[in-house]
Amino acid sequence: MKNHFNDVSKYLRQGKKIILARIIKQSGSVPRAAGTQCIILEDGSIKGTIGGGLLEHQVMERGRECLQNEKSSVMHFELTGEEVAQTDMICGGVADVYLEPVFPQNAVAGKIFNRIDHLINHGGNGVLLTLISDGIGPEDAKSRVLIEEDESATGEIGIIPAEDKKRLTKYLEIKSPALTKIGKGKQSIFVEPVRPYDTLYLFGAGHVSTFVASLA
Template sequence: MTIFDTLKAMIERDGRAVLVTITAVRGSSPREAGTRMAVRADGAFSGTIGGGALEWQALAEAQALLSGGSSRMRTLDKALGPDLGQCCGGRVKLMLERLERDDLSWLAGLVEPPAAGGRVVIGMPQPHGTYLRCWADAAEAALLPEGESERLLPDGRLVESLGPQNPAVYLFGAGHVGRALILALAPLPLDLVWCDPRPEAFPSHVPQRVILRREAEPERILASAPDDARILIMTHSHALDLAIASAALAAARFAYIGVIGSGTKRARFVSQMRQAGLTQAAIDSMVCPVGIPGIEGKEPAVIAASVVAQILLVESKRAALAPAQPRKAPVPHRSVGEKPLRNV
């Protein structure tokens, strides 16, 4: 779910909302240029531009915009130290836009990115001072230099980057650990797909952003998963775990494949995967047991915290490597001796 989904829902509910965007950063800042936050009419908000005094002032300005008036846009230019008393030594520019029901049509056009890719939009100035956005074609996207989040063109159009899509996480299994894990993952910038073929396996209340898949054939779900998805496997059946893990490893296109289990389970899976013809390189990319070293507890919430920390470490390493060496291969596993064998 993107910020535009959230904005659309807010406007459908209340008739108006404010989009706060960091348009430029110089020096140190809590968040980067292109970060967005949506503010609802009752003061509730989604997303964050970094918290602290900057966010507090942005929320106050958003409420002032929501109170009415002819102007539907304002900008802020703040030195974080002198103006706001924050320790960060940078300077941040913000753009705040009040969006109303007449913006719903173009918001609907930004809910899903084009299939051919391109995370850049063109803004067309409107009489009320905001920008009518639509997806840019390849030539328009090239108008935004690498590393910049927005550029105002001489004809008044604003070219702006929406940033990369959220990483996709496919979680197989809706047992105790799966339920704890989905709650731990839900607040993070991840696209979550939760899979379990059993009737009534999912709880009655699920975080809004989570997509539920109940198909009996997990291989079909994996086939629909995007390249570089993160795969987490913790179903009610070891045989099903093995089938899903084997299919994911054979695909050789996922960024992370983690299986809950013990050292005994890993050894058994490795033996069966070899017999099935999987290469040693593919088998070695399986993370089992899942989670980071040093966290001993077996409680579902503890395992979930450990797994979430591992996923975030994977993301940090991928981000650090991305400029020079984009990675497509799964993350290598740790040997049994490096981590407590505490998932079952």
């Protein structure tokens, strides 16, 4: 599964405001897994996909709203029974999608995503923790933290007590994106591994491989 952290870093350097949307929780046969990302741009276009169909259409619409009101949003989808029958989707299930505004004015966000870009391109590893909540603005400098394999940290999550911050390094062991609870208030945090992209080798079937490669 390819993430779009490199693209986030690129857009921030270009001075562009974006919405980073990703599936943070799923069950059943939804088309994409937790951690799948897409980026919604100011012109309404989308980079990447979180599964298409009605789900993605509604996420794009909400993303445009988030760009206007400059607030994060959690969306819940129950694609079961009649809901699926009334759409063009062939998959069902339940999914939660988090949309967060990431703007170039936030210097801390810029540092975090530039650092992630460096790790991905230079063989480094780490983990990104993101606070999940409605109403977080793009200027919030305490809603995400990147922890690298040497246990150094960029950014912070303000609601996490000091005693819990010391234990965040345990998430370096996580292998796939996951939603968890942290702190006395049991605040939702989305945990995403940061690592270099895998290499896919395709042999033969050139006319088919051309299209398969674009999906890798």
